[in-house]
Amino acid sequence: MSLLNQIIAAVFAVLIGLVSGTIYIMSDSSKSMLTSQLQSHSKDTATNLGMHMAPFIAAQDSAAIETIVNAIFDSGYYEKIQVTNFDNEDLFTALRSPEISDEVPRWFIKLIAFDTPNFKRAVTHSWSKVGFVEVKTRAGYAYEELWKGTQTTLIWFISLSLISVLFISSLLRLILRPLKSIEAQAIALSNKEYIEETKLPKTKELRSVVITMNSMIARVRTMFNEQSNNIEELRRTAYLDDLTGLANSRSTLAQLSDKLDNRDDEGPCTLYYVHIANLNALNEKLGQENANNLIKQLAEKLNTLGDTHTGAIAGRLSGSDMLLLIPQPDSDTVAREVNSLLDAYTITFNFFNPDAATQIPVHIAAILAGDDISSAQILSTARIAIDEAIGAKQASIYKTLSDTDLQTSSSDWSAHVADAVNQKKVFFQYQTLVDSQNSKVVHKELLVRILNQTGEPCAAAKFIRIVQQLGLIEALDKAALEQAVSYLDSHNDSEPLAINVSLQSLEDGNFDQWLMHTIADKAIQGRLNIEINESSVLNNVSRIASFRQLLTKNGIGFGVDNFGVHPSGFSYLYQVHPDYIKIDGSLCQQITSNAEDRFFMGSLVTVAKSLSIPSYAQRVEQSEQIEQLRILGIVATQGFIHGIPENLNNQ
Structure with a gap:
């Protein structure tokens, strides 16, 4: 019972005690008064009757006495x-x-017992x-009479008491009223949410x-x-290039390895090697400061291009080498983007070196893989291509390591993909998320698939563009969501499922209503x-926070995917407060060998x-990684070590 209700109950109990005592006292007082009145009334009645009936009693006229x-x-x-004669013989009794x-x-x-007066x-x-x-x-x-008086008193007292x-x-x-806000603060604090009350009570x-609660929450x-800033500073030191802000060499190589060497849902890609x-x-010619500014400008333009591609990796391998890996563009797009980069680099180089009459010293190798x-393979091919471009004095050079891109760029393939999506001809494969302690399945992450023209399962990376x-x-x-919900509804014994949703869908005004x-x-x-990708979360934190609340009200979990690699940090966890995070696989590759x-x-x-947010790890491939991650506090792991993706409908 709340404090307010307890106080009201106590007040009501006191009022009940007062009304009970008052009724008893009033009844007892009324009883005494009524007894006196009845006694006086009996005496007066006997006296009056005696005076009127005296002649009839003397004559023993029973008829007159009766009347x-x-x-x-x-x-x-x-x-x-009762009327009797002098000898106590009954003349008439009523x-x-x-x-x-x-x-x-x-x-x-x-309760109110009393003797009736007799005179x-x-x-x-x-x-x-x-x-x-x-x-x-x-x-x-x-x-x-006494009960009528008591009723009237009781009704008035109850009415006044209720008022x-x-x-x-x-x-x-x-x-x-301020206690409500204090209670809300305490509940939020227990849920690791920090709310300061701006309206102070009088x-x-x-x-x-x-004021004390606000002070504690602020601290x-x-x-x-401070903890987040320290960790973010550590991340910048360990994984970012000081000059350009791109991923440094170690981080870039780890991300490339994670994406290309441990593929489970990746398709063809293109590497721009600058x-x-x-x-x-x-x-020596431009000076250290101008040269550094030139490199920063080149890196910024490369990173800006990467922002236009979902899942791109931009990094700096050395002082003179940078790269951008983008998923599955077609040949025309590659040529257009390379020319766009070269044009932008020419303008930038001429700004820092307006007297240059020779070709800019920038070479781009585009490797379609x-x-x-x-x-x-893709890095060695890119470096060889750069050497060829330098030798031939070419600004750009193109290499193809596979013919798979031809299929994805054709109009037939586009029509096939559109038909599969519009006709909802999608199905699922899944990877299991396994508890690090007892090896139980925490949930199955669904991987959306369609069939290609030959009837083979096709990974999302091959058709998502x-x-x-x-x-x-x-x-x-x-x-995909309709199929996942239908599957769970018809398979009551199924493990929980996890499915990724794009920010573009969430930003549609009718999506919440459709989901409900x-x-x-x-x-x-x-x-x-x-699950929502961390980059998508950071692009619209307020929308994700409101969507997360909607999911919570309806018993649906929410997770942040690919956590820990976005340069904007993770202070958004306060506002979004997901049910779990999945740490990006690139951070797990060297977990057993690298103390940093x-x-x-x-x-x-x-x-x-x-x-109070559990942490999961993605793309785990070795048992040694699982043990090390468990020691670090990872609750569950996901990756090829637990099996290759399997068809969900086979379960």
Whole structure:
């Protein structure tokens, strides 16, 4: 029971005690007064009857006596009126049953018990006693009158008490209203959410409590921000290039290996390898500061191009080498983007070196690779191509390591993809997320597939670009979600499922309503998780936070995918507070051999744990990694070590 209700209950209990005591006191007082009145009434009645009936009693005229007595007795106030002669011989007796009306409760009669007054008076006539008149009032009349008075008092008292309770309740609610905000702060704090109350109460004690709570929350938030900033600084030092802000060599190679060497949902890709020839001579000619500014401008333009491609990797391998890996563009797009980069680099170079009459010392190798090419192969091919471009004095050079791109660029393939999405001809493969302690399946992450023209399963990376170009990403998300919900509803014994949804779908104004309609009356509570890529979360934190609240209300879990690699940090965890995070696989590749990676991973887990958010790891391939991740606090792992993707409908 809340404090407010306890106070109201206490006030009401006091009022009940007051009304009970008041009724008892009033009843006892009324009883004494009524007894005196009845006694006086009996005496007066006996006296008056004696005076009027004296001649008739002397003459022993029973008929006249009966007439006079009945006239008085019929009023209902008396239980007995008896007239006797001087020898106590009965001349007339009027009797009425002593029963009390049913309107008077039995408990009231027992509570207010009293004796009915009985008065006997001698009657004289012609200076001699001729008889007696005995009058006894009716007890029922006394109880009925007393009960009526008690009822009236009780009704008034209850009415006034209710009015008082309502008034006191309203007053207390007004006074104690700040306690609601304090309670909300405490609940939020227990959920690792930090809310400061801006409106301070006027009551001195409550004001002090609110100020103290705000101070504590501010200190906790400051501690978390400091921890986040320290870890973010560590990430920048360990994984980012100081000059350009791109991923440094170690981070770039780890991300390339994670994406290309451990493929489970990646298709063909293209690598743009940018090389600045004779960097030492350029430093001497332009000066160290201008040369550095030139490199930063080149890196910024490369990174800007990467932002236009989902899942791109931009990094700096050395002082003169940078790269950008993008998923599956067609040949025309590659040529257009390479020319765009060269034009931008020419303008930038001429700005820093306006007197240059020779070709800019920047060479770009574009390597179109299929889904069977490793990171080592694509890098070695790019470096050889750069050497060829330098030798031939070419600004750009193109190499193809696979013919798989031809299929994805054809109009037939685009039509096939559009038909599959529009007809909802999608299906699932899955990878299991396995608990690090007991090897139980935590959930199955769904991987969306379609069949290609030859009837073979096709990974999302091979058709997602077409889906985006055709504006069908929302249709794909909805088709996948419908199938996932239907599967869970028809398979009550299934492990929980996790499915990725794009930010583009969430930003559609009708998506929430559609989702609520889709899951209505479906037995999926606690069995479905929706994941959003960290980059998408950071692009619209407020929308993701509201969507996460909607999912929570409907028993659907929410996770952040590819956590820990975005340069904007992870302070958004405060606002979004996901049910779990999946740490990007590139951070796990060297976890057993690199102390810096272990420290950074442990720091990420610590930050998430401070908000009661469990941490999972992606793309885990070795048992040694699982053990090391478990020591660092990773709750569950996902990767090829737990098996290759399997068809969901085979389960």
